[in-house]
């Protein structure tokens with residue numbers, strides 16, 4: 001059974017026709033008219049129609065970067081795409097009469113895709129951390145996405161890590177996102193550049209480019225620069241510490257890492273493992289989860305969205 005997945009991001013709307021092995025058969029994307037919720041819905045509807053072609057419309061999953069209600073009818077809040085309490089499922093159904101439609105959070109969809117077709121295949125319990133500008137998350141427990149009583153579980157980036165730590169955009173202090181995100185990596189890199197010593201190359205890149213960013217820090221990491229690796233080590237240290245707490249609650253077999261920073265691969269996983277072992281409760285007696293890099297980097301959102309729809313509406 002085929003299904004269509006639509007991933008509405010802050011800059012682009014991606015759509016794909018996906019088969020039941022998670023393969024993308026056809027895809028389409030357009031820029032997001034981020035300030036205009038009605039136009040976003042209209043674009044999503046058009047992409048669905050175009051991907052469906054002449055036949056009927058297969059099940060449709062639409063995911064957004066925001067909070068949804070537990071019934072998955074409305075988007076309460078999606079800061080980057082100006083959705084404020086939008087009845088998204090009903091609006092899509094208006095544009096696609098008779099179609100079977102589910103809506104969900106984009107991080108949940110990415111986690112589901114990794115669980116079904118990527119790095120989490122074959123396990124029942126997995127936690128995905130997406131290390132981009134911020135820190136996103138998804139939790140699969142006992143083979144199901146954990147959505148929580150209000151529909152907003154898995155906001156791992158805003159679990160507290162450092163008491164009275166750095167202020168976070170969510171209004172709290174010391175959230176995982178402030179220590180485990182791409183933005184945190186750049187902050188660590190800047191501090192190391194300021195300190196001199198191993199920060200020499202980082203300081204030189206900052207002078208040459210005007211600022212440290214994902215590109216120059218990523219390049220220095222790939223080149224094995226000791227300062228950039230030290231920054232990545234700090235990031236991994238915080239993430240490993242966070243995973244030790246998450247593991248105590250959720251007991252996943254796999255911790256998966258996606259997002260831009262995950263391109264560092266083993267260089268990121270090593271300090272995460274080390275810190276996990278240092279902070280895990282019942283150290284030495286605790287079964288060891290696997291720490292892995294996510295596999296479905298670009299397609300996770302659309303593949304997960306389609307599969308959530310397929311799973312919801314599959315018959316027999």
Ligand SMILES: [Zn+2]
Pocket residue numbers: 157158159168169170171172175177
């Ligand atoms: Zn926060």
